[in-house]
Amino acid sequence: xxxxLVDYESGxxxxxxxxxxxxxxxLDAGEILVTSRAEDxxxxxxxxxxxxxxxxxxxxxxxxxxGVFEAIEEAVxxxxxxxxxxxxxxxxxxxxxxxxxxxxxxxxIGGEVVRIEPANPALKVPHMGWNDLVVDNPHPxxxxxxxxxxxxxxxxxHFRVADPAERLAHVEYGQELTxxxxxxxxxxxxxxxxxxQRAGLRLIANFLRxxx
Amino acid sequence: xxxxxxIPCLDxxxxxxxxxxxxxxxxxxxDPVEAAKAYDAAxxxxxxxxxxxxxxxxxxxxxxxxxxxxxxxxxPLTVGGGxxxxxxxRALLLAGADKVSFNSAAVANPDVxxxxxxxxxxxxxxxxIDAKTVEPGRWEIFTHGGRKPTGIDAVEFAGTVAxxxxxxxxLTSMDRDGTRAGFNIPLTRxxxxxxxxxxxxxxxxGNLDHLVEGVTEGGASAVLAASIFHFxxxxxxxxxxxxxxxxxxxxxx
Numbered sequence: 001x002x003x004x005l006v007d008y009e010s011g012x013x014x015x016x017x018x019x020x021x022x023x024x025x026x027l028d029a030g031e032i033l034v035t036s037r038a039e040d041x042x043x044x045x046x047x048x049x050x051x052x053x054x055x056x057x058x059x060x061x062x063x064x065x066x067g068v069f070e071a072i073e074e075a076v077x078x079x080x081x082x083x084x085x086x087x088x089x090x091x092x093x094x095x096x097x098x099x100x101x102x103x104x105x106x107x108x109i110g111g112e113v114v115r116i117e118p119a120n121p122a123l124k125v126p127h128m129g130w131n132d133l134v135v136d137n138p139h140p141x142x143x144x145x146x147x148x149x150x151x152x153x154x155x156x157x158h159f160r161v162a163d164p165a166e167r168l169a170h171v172e173y174g175q176e177l178t179x180x181x182x183x184x185x186x187x188x189x190x191x192x193x194x195x196x197q198r199a200g201l202r203l204i205a206n207f208l209r210x211x212x
Numbered sequence: 213x214x215x216x217x218x219i220p221c222l223d224x225x226x227x228x229x230x231x232x233x234x235x236x237x238x239x240x241x242x243d244p245v246e247a248a249k250a251y252d253a254a255x256x257x258x259x260x261x262x263x264x265x266x267x268x269x270x271x272x273x274x275x276x277x278x279x280x281x282x283x284x285x286x287x288p289l290t291v292g293g294g295x296x297x298x299x300x301x302r303a304l305l306l307a308g309a310d311k312v313s314f315n316s317a318a319v320a321n322p323d324v325x326x327x328x329x330x331x332x333x334x335x336x337x338x339x340x341i342d343a344k345t346v347e348p349g350r351w352e353i354f355t356h357g358g359r360k361p362t363g364i365d366a367v368e369f370a371g372t373v374a375x376x377x378x379x380x381x382x383l384t385s386m387d388r389d390g391t392r393a394g395f396n397i398p399l400t401r402x403x404x405x406x407x408x409x410x411x412x413x414x415x416x417x418g419n420l421d422h423l424v425e426g427v428t429e430g431g432a433s434a435v436l437a438a439s440i441f442h443f444x445x446x447x448x449x450x451x452x453x454x455x456x457x458x459x460x461x462x463x464x465x
Contacts, residue, residue: 014308018283053333123214124410124433126335126379130215130257130463150215150463152288154335154379172213195288195310197252 001030003208004044006072008036008065010051010058010088019194019204020048029208038067046208047072047081051088055097055113055157058088059105073106076186083186084141084207090181090188091159099157109181109188110162116155118174126156131171131191133179133199139168141187141206142180149199151179151191159190185212215463216427217257217434218451219412220441222247224293225265227273229442245280251441252285254448255465259289260382260436262313264357266294275307282308292340292382301328305336313338313382316355319362319369322376329377334409337380339373341366343399344386351399358386366399367406374407381407382436385415392418392439400430412436420446420454427460 003020005013013034020032033040041047049072051058062069075081085093094105096112105113116125130150135142153171159178161167168180168187181188187207193200222229222244229242248259259281263274271294278291291304292313301312318325318339329337342358343351343366351366370381383403385396395413404411410433413426417437426432440446449465456462 014279014306015282015286015310018308019286052335053331057333121408122431125408126410127214128335128380128410129217129433132213132215132463153214154288156334192288194286197286201286 001045002043003030003032003046003048004040005032005034005048005050006036006041006068007034008058008062008068010053010061013050016048016050016086016194019201020208023201023205023208027205027208036065036068038071041068041071041075044075045081046084047075048084048086049089049092050086051090051092053088055088055091055099056101056103059092059097059103062092077108080185080212082207082210082212085186085188086194087155087190087192090190091157093181093186093188094159095162097157108186109159109166109183111160113157113159116158116173116177120174123174126154127158127173127177128154131173131179133169133171135169137165137168139180139182139187140210140212141182141203142168143206144202145199145206150196151189151193151199152195153179153191155190213461215257215461216455217412218423218448218455219258219260219290219434219436220251220256220448221260221262221414221436221438223262223264223438224274224277225263226270227277230264244277245284247442248281248285248289251448252287255452255463256287256448257434257463258287259285261289261291261293263291263293271303275303278304278307278309290338290382292338297324298328298331301332301337305332311336311338311380313340315340315342318373319353319355319364322372325373325376325378329379334377334379337378338382339378339380340382340384341370341403342384342386345396345399349398349402351402354386358389367402370403370407374409378409380410380412382412382414388416389414391416394418394422395426395430395432397425397429400426400432404431410434420451423451424455424458424460427455428458
């Protein structure tokens, strides 16, 4: 089995690679490959799309990485391959990103990504640090991860999901912020599983075992 | 609910952990990677490596440390010391740092913060501010380990770098650093109130009540400490339990 971490020069894949490698080794779940080649994505059994930085910059960088987005879309929407988006990789699954300008997302999960604007000025932006998950909808990637477990977040924009059934978990920060989204063969986490110690490694393991 | 973070800071020189008392009298306290693993296991919320002797020649040692730490610790790691350019930020992120901290370079040229935030996103750009009291209610930025005054007002500078795209401020009181007398609360409060980004309080922690004060009175989103943890005065778990008992939301093991 081959799991690819898509490298389109939007952030640091080192930690993610190490975390996926560790769980793949423990589960005997095959090979982890960091790649920016469309042909690797096309032959992958599972696809992970990380992303750090601004939504428009990530979208642009992805579109400029020769044929990679087309390969992802083909594998995920027609091939039914399991997909995990992380942070901005998750946000790009939305219909729209509203960061700086209006940028089209993949439109896989209806909704838009908007700035976090807490009514209480004591709540800082970015939303940075450990927050406890509230599970909205049970899902195989959440196996063994209960409400109250902590995950590590760092983001200034959040995903307002149109269909509540597609929001798997959220956190409280003056308002509800989407933490995990999913439907069919696609999931995404706003937090960084590779930085979230126990719950994060568990989610990675669940993803590597998931057969939607 | 978002939890207040406890961040042990490892001062690193030539590949080893040290802790400066007012930035002199360095005492060797071990291997940074082993220390990082211990803090990961102990429930620290993040880690910070500060390269206090950063020079062009020894950069490789720091990259190696960061890489080895990131391979073994699945928690956020901030690295600072000697970071001057966007290329420095890129190299540390590629080595496995999650956040990179500017210090003197941001004072000399605040635009480097904007440049780095544009490239990599605000989430990974920290600005470390070393401030010293010059008169009651006024604090000035000092660089070069607290030796060099700049004439720049710390509160004003915090606002500047936040506007340039810094994602977080690591605020060290040079009056308090190494004294164990507690955080400089008025300074922490002034900066925290002046910016909408998170502020990490640093410098002066001697006991667990100091950590509480940094949050409840100083308004800090995170507290950074070194000696009280490195020398085993308190464990991270004790610190968290103490802060939780004071009503601060903490991530408990």
